[in-house]
Amino acid sequence: MSDARLIEEAVAQAAAGDPGAALMLYESGCAAPLPAHADALYDLGRLALALERPAEALDFLDRALDCNPELSPAHVDRARVLNRLGRKRDAIQAMCRAVAIDPEAHAALNRLRWLLDEGQLRTPSALSRLAQRGVPVASVLDVGASDGQWSLAAQAIWPDARYHLIEAFDHWRSALERVCAAHPGFSHAIAAAGDREGEIWFHNDPDAPYGGAAFHGQPDKGWKVPQVTLAAEAERLGLKPPFLIKLDTHGFEVPILEGAEALLPQASLVVIEVYVFHVHPQALLFHEICAWMAERGFRSIDLSEPLWRPRDKALWQFDLFFVRTDRPEFAINSY
Structure with missing residues (x-):
């Protein structure tokens, strides 16, 4: 079946709330005589997973691995399916198999870690812990929103909040339009966030759409994009406190704050x-x-999504969760 770019786009659209392309590809693949090629069966499994059909996904992934037991990505997605079906032990075994085949499969290593720690290092778990402690949220400003998945995860925790997604890379425009159309209370802006209204230089590698950063000076490669401030966006949209501000902005945090x-x-x-x-x-x-946040009355209370760089396994990045220093948790210093 395989046009890899087409499959990737269909899976991404399904994740953003628009499963049409994935469904079309999946149905066309199922309507034809089923292939005996591992990659094509793997594609059908991925599409079924994107369409929330885990039992069908598992069948196709098992067939793909019958054809090619060394197809590491199929073991990864098989683990995801098994975990979704409540078969955690089998999921861990599948993920271990993926890592044994390809020790450099960092996505598999990360997913294996999440399975072993019961997901405590994932963003939804951290958000859930904050909500359980009574952190109130009425409006979310999601900067570096990409395809909107972070806000969708937060919406599961704070369903009544208002969500405004800000993304500088036009690559994500159609995905954000679909998410906002499907979810009342969501809006978006294709712009960078910064310390003033206007324009700013931005660079993103089209082959790595989850990266990208804004620059005050012109980079070697880049283009100008609109720039907004979070305060002006909140006023323009009438957003109400208390606010949740999320920054996935690759080193441009201080001007945004x-x-x-x-x-x-x-x-x-x-x-x-x-x-x-x-x-x-x-x-x-x-x-x-x-230190910058402490000067403004915030302390870190949780973390998620640690990432280790491939070259030397040094900790590269992670998400830190800051709450106000007068939170009751900080009044207790014992374990």
């Missing part, structure tokens, strides 16, 4: 993707971000 200075006293939660290394000269390291 400076543009949200008026909102920070009304923020209950700030989630920042932080780095252990200088990803570019403007970026603060994670401990510097902690």
